[in-house]
Amino acid sequence: MIVRIMGEGQVTVDKSHLAELDKLDDELLAEMESGDEAGFRRTLTALLDAVRRLGTPLPDDSLEPSELILPASDATLEEVRELLGDEGLIPG
Template identity: 55%
Template structure:
């Protein structure tokens, strides 16, 4: 599966990583809903960090459709709130 982190590029991840990433996404969603900045910062860092750890960068010249798109590490709580769906940032 292909994941884009805005401002960073695309990464290839195994579908099996979705279970772990959805747990991190749930924590991020809870932090956003609670409006807790420090919890949001930690959850956002954990989610993006784990995607970077699990993923392999896709070469820039190999642009492919992304299965989902994550906000940049510099996104604010309000910006992420606007991007959330009922499933969070990661579908499933």
């Protein structure tokens, strides 16, 4: 699957890693709902680091449709709330 990190670019992540990413997404959602700013920042960083670690970057000149769009690492809690669907950043 192709994942875009806003402000960084796209990476291809094998769907076998979806469970690991979904776990972090669930934690992020819980921290956002509780207003835990420190936890939110920590988990967002962990989620983006996992995508970078597990993914293979696409060339800068490549523009493929993204299955997931994740916020930039400096996104605020409010900005991420605007991106969230009913199932978090990562559906499933």
